[in-house]
Amino acid sequence: MHPNPVYRGMPKETNQAYARERGFGVLSTNGDFGPLLAHVPFLLSDDGQYADLHLVRSNAIVRAISAPVPAVIAVLGPDSYISPDWYEASDMVPTWNYVAVHLRGTLRRLEQDELPDLLDRLSAHFEQQLAPKPIWTSAKMSEDVLERMLRQIVPFRLDITQTEGTWKLAQNKPDSVRMAASRQVKARGIGQECAVLSALMMAPNGE
Numbered sequence: 001m002h003p004n005p006v007y008r009g010m011p012k013e014t015n016q017a018y019a020r021e022r023g024f025g026v027l028s029t030n031g032d033f034g035p036l037l038a039h040v041p042f043l044l045s046d047d048g049q050y051a052d053l054h055l056v057r058s059n060a061i062v063r064a065i066s067a068p069v070p071a072v073i074a075v076l077g078p079d080s081y082i083s084p085d086w087y088e089a090s091d092m093v094p095t096w097n098y099v100a101v102h103l104r105g106t107l108r109r110l111e112q113d114e115l116p117d118l119l120d121r122l123s124a125h126f127e128q129q130l131a132p133k134p135i136w137t138s139a140k141m142s143e144d145v146l147e148r149m150l151r152q153i154v155p156f157r158l159d160i161t162q163t164e165g166t167w168k169l170a171q172n173k174p175d176s177v178r179m180a181a182s183r184q185v186k187a188r189g190i191g192q193e194c195a196v197l198s199a200l201m202m203a204p205n206g207e
Contacts, residue, residue: 001102002166009205015165016048018077019101023125025075027053027158029061029107036061042073042158043122044103051103051158052110052118061107062154071107071158076100078200080191082170086184087177097168097185097197104162110155118155169197169204178204 001008019025027038038061042053051073055062077099084092110118120138127135138146170178178201186198 001100001164002168004172006171007166007168008164009171010165010167012048012163015101015163016044018099018165019051019073019075019103019163020044020048022075022077022101025073025103027055027061027071027073027107029064029069029071031060031064036064040073041122041126043118043125048160048163050105050160052122052155053158054115054118054122054153054155057152057154062109065107065109068106068108068159071105073103073158074100075103076192078191078193078197080185080189080194080197082181082185086181087173088180089174089177092177095168096191097170097201098191099165099167099169099197099200101163101165103158103160104164105158105160107156107158110157112150112155115150115153115155119150167200167204169201171204 023043024039024041027040027042029036038055038059040053040055042051044051053073079096079098082095082097084094116138123136123138127133141149170181173181182198182201185194185201189197191197
């Protein structure tokens with residue numbers, strides 16, 4: 001998280017809602033020889049107290065965990081390089097604007113018989129966003145194929161103790177300067193989802 005508090009003013013509920021909608025992030029734990037990372041879809045609970053996910057059984061994190069461990073899921077949003085020229089003001093420097101939410105807590109393995117329900121809840125969360133497409137469910141799979149798949153993955157839960165967000169959207173700049181940069185981000189940004197980032201920069205406090 002960025003140390004400047006001006007970028008960390010979003011309410012906890014906003015950070016949770018963003019992470020819940022995004023539903024994908026980088027899971028990180030400490031291993032014997034350094035950090036272990038996995039890119040995972042997850043389902044954040046309605047109260048933001050836990051996130052359910054699964055990992056393939058051969059994943060290094062699965063092999064390394066024999067008991068609950070500290071972990072974090074980093075949820076990355078839109079981002080872009082910001083050229084000083086875009087501000088249309090003097091004495092500016094290059095920077096990078098972005099949105100990121102960190103879900104920090106304790107990762108623990110769930111019982112294997114909890115996996116089918118977890119998978120159904122996770123797929124339903126994303127399938128519902130594709131309406132009016134009919135919702136896919138695991139019931140559409142043949143029983144033997146489903147059983148083989150279930151043996152290959154392991155359910156986990158991150159019990160969340162801290163939710164932090166960085167919304168670095170040039171809030172420290174005058175409105176005219178910030179909006180000038182926002183227009184350039186939309187037109188020629190270098191990063192991901194630049195149009196989304198541009199819109200957020202136009203109203204950095206969610207107004």
